Amino acid sequence: MRYSVARRAEFDWLRIVALGLMMVFHGAIGFSSWPWHVSNMHRSVVLGDVLDFLWRWRVELVFVVSGAALMLAVRRHTPLAILRERLQRLVIPLIFGMLVVIPPQVYYERLQHGQFHGSYLDFLPHLADGFYPSGNLSWHHLWFIPYVLVLTAVIMPLFLWMRAPHRRRWLDPLMADIAEKHLYWLLVVPIGLAEMMLRVQQSDTHNLISDAHGWIEFGTLLVLGGLLAEWPAILAAVQRERYASLVVGLVAYGALRVEWPTITDNPSALPLTDAIGWCNLSALNALAWVLTVTGFVTRWLSRSSPALTYMTEAALPVYILHQTLIVFAVYHLHHVNWPTIAKFFVTVSFALVGSFALYELVIRRSRWLRLMFGVKNRAREIGPEALMPGREASSPTNRSRAPSS
Numbered sequence: 001m002r003y004s005v006a007r008r009a010e011f012d013w014l015r016i017v018a019l020g021l022m023m024v025f026h027g028a029i030g031f032s033s034w035p036w037h038v039s040n041m042h043r044s045v046v047l048g049d050v051l052d053f054l055w056r057w058r059v060e061l062v063f064v065v066s067g068a069a070l071m072l073a074v075r076r077h078t079p080l081a082i083l084r085e086r087l088q089r090l091v092i093p094l095i096f097g098m099l100v101v102i103p104p105q106v107y108y109e110r111l112q113h114g115q116f117h118g119s120y121l122d123f124l125p126h127l128a129d130g131f132y133p134s135g136n137l138s139w140h141h142l143w144f145i146p147y148v149l150v151l152t153a154v155i156m157p158l159f160l161w162m163r164a165p166h167r168r169r170w171l172d173p174l175m176a177d178i179a180e181k182h183l184y185w186l187l188v189v190p191i192g193l194a195e196m197m198l199r200v201q202q203s204d205t206h207n208l209i210s211d212a213h214g215w216i217e218f219g220t221l222l223v224l225g226g227l228l229a230e231w232p233a234i235l236a237a238v239q240r241e242r243y244a245s246l247v248v249g250l251v252a253y254g255a256l257r258v259e260w261p262t263i264t265d266n267p268s269a270l271p272l273t274d275a276i277g278w279c280n281l282s283a284l285n286a287l288a289w290v291l292t293v294t295g296f297v298t299r300w301l302s303r304s305s306p307a308l309t310y311m312t313e314a315a316l317p318v319y320i321l322h323q324t325l326i327v328f329a330v331y332h333l334h335h336v337n338w339p340t341i342a343k344f345f346v347t348v349s350f351a352l353v354g355s356f357a358l359y360e361l362v363i364r365r366s367r368w369l370r371l372m373f374g375v376k377n378r379a380r381e382i383g384p385e386a387l388m389p390g391r392e393a394s395s396p397t398n399r400s401r402a403p404s405s
Contacts, residue, residue, distance in 0.1 A: 011068045011229065012312045013301035014294060018061035019319050025054045026141065026323050027348035030330035031340050037109040037140075038331045044340040053253065056282065057289040059144065063218045064290060066148050067155070067225025074159050086152050089316075089374040094145045096372040097320050098137060103127055104324050106136045108331040141323045143206045147214060151222050159226050172231075179233035182241065184291075188283045190220045195279035199268045221290065228294065235298060242295030249288035256281055310382050317363050317373035318355040325351040 029036040032048040073082050107123045110116035116123055123136075132138030139145070162171060178184060194217035198204060206214055228235045238245070260270070260278055267275040329347040336343065363369045370377065 008068070008072060008229065009304040009308060010235075010298035010302040011065055011072075011225075012308055014061065014068075014297045015065045015315060016308075016311055017293065017297050018058070018065055019315055021054060021058045021061070022141075022319065023322050023326075023351060024348060025051060025058055027326050027351060028344060030326070030347070031344050037105055038112050038327050038334075040330055040340070040343060041334055042340040042343070044344070047340070047344060052257075056253070056256075057286040060217070060221050060286055060290050061293060062144060063148070063151075063221040064225035064228070064294060066151070067222035067227075068229035069225075070152055070156060070222070071159050071226035071229040074156060074163060079156055079160065082156065083153060086149060088371075089376075090145050090149055092371060093316065093320060093374040094139060094142055097142050098139050099127070100372075101320055101324050102138055102140045102142070103136065105140055105327045106132065106138060108327050110136070112331060112334070142320065143208075144218075146208050147206075147218055151215075151219055155219060155222055155226070158223070159230075162226075162230065175227070175231040176233050179231065179237040182237060184224065184227070184234060184238070185287065187220055187224060188280070188287050191217050191287055192280045192283035194220070195267065195282050196275070198279075199275055217286075224290075228298075238291050238295045239299040240295075242292055242299060245288050245292040245295060249285060249292050252281055252285035252288055256285060306382075313375060313378070313382055314356060314359045314364075317359045317375055318352075320373060321355040321358055322351045325354045 028044075028047040028051050030038055031040050031042065031044050032051055033043050033045075034048065034051055070082070073085075077085070103124065104120065107116070107120055110123070116126070127136050129135045130137065132140075161167065194213045197213040197216065201210065201213055204213060205211075208214075228238065256278075259281075260274075267278045270278055326347055329350045330343075333343050333347065338346075359373075363373050363375065367377070369375075
């Protein structure tokens with residue numbers, strides 16, 4: 001079997017961690033006081049605090065990983081090839097998810113809220129009633145896919161410009177200076193500006209069209225991911241100061257909870273001076289936790305393994321499936337008299353095991369379903385034996401190795 005060095009293991013691990021945190025986040029919402037598609041009759045204050053903590057930075061990690069992946073892609077492929085690959089691996093799963101995977105979530109929401117009565121087959125024709133929330137067609141937890149697609153097209157010229165040989169002569173010393181002086185912390189400025197945009201938008205709904213907050217913040221983090229992937233000195237600096245970033249994150253988050261305990265994503269509810277403080281502190285908190293998690297994960301998990309290769313190929317379909325399984329579990333556990341924390345662990349475990357089982361037993365074995373879920377053809381050759389200790393499919397290096405299709 002032929003192998004090609006095509007990935008950086010540390011960023012694949014970071015992707016797994018980021019999507020895992022998203023799964024925990026979604027698994028906890030239904031058992032908290034936060035409004036969501038479905039809710040359990042029992043609520044947990046602890047899970048509400050976990051949600052508040054993760055809500056402020058967990059999505060940002062996804063865009064850091066996306067930026068790193070884009071920078072690595074421009075090393076090996078033409079812009080047209082990258083766009084074609086992104087369209088195939090993201091647009092098709094987005095459409096398939098909206099038409100097949102997400103409708104059961106909307107169905108159970110309508111049932112629990114008394115907005116629909118009948119079977120799922122009776123509900124399906126109502127997908128044509130319009131777009132969520134007034135209608136039933138939605139992209140729900142797949143909302144970030146259109147952002148990644150657009151930002152890829154917008155920022156790819158910048159990454160290509162950075163990689164031009166005649167520019168590297170002055171960019172390399174500049175990036176070394178940025179790493180040495182930790183100037184990447186200045187990214188708190190555009191992230192703070194993005195937070196201030198919420199005063200204009202009123203809310204953070206990720207509606208794509210008029211989301212200045214999202215475009216500025218996610219674009220900034222995508223560029224950060226590209227810098228981390230292209231200039232090892234910056235990544236090494238982030239790794240070295242991971243404990244300092246952790247302290248900054250703890251202080252910033254603690255200050256947010258003490259000073260503004262009831263404000264979430266709407267600084268328009270604050271006077272201007274307070275809103276400026278909230279936005280800057282929120283930006284510092286988000287950046288600090290992104291750098292903390294990136295520093296620890298890329299420092300501790302930088303080696304390839306067969307298990308990593310398998311999980312990397314399974315990541316997108318598992319993510320696409322997990323929230324539907326979570327909604328199913330929360331809905332059916334509604335009146336079960338178990339401790340709330342136990343329900344939460346059962347829900348997350350059900351979603352995790354169920355998603356991987358569907359990937360392994362159904363998706364990976366079907367050419368058409370691999371296409372629908374954005375899985376490369378090579379996944380057919382990477383079976384669950386990769387998860388078994390002692391059965392090496394590739395030699396461990398600092399880069400992942402995956403079989404070519």
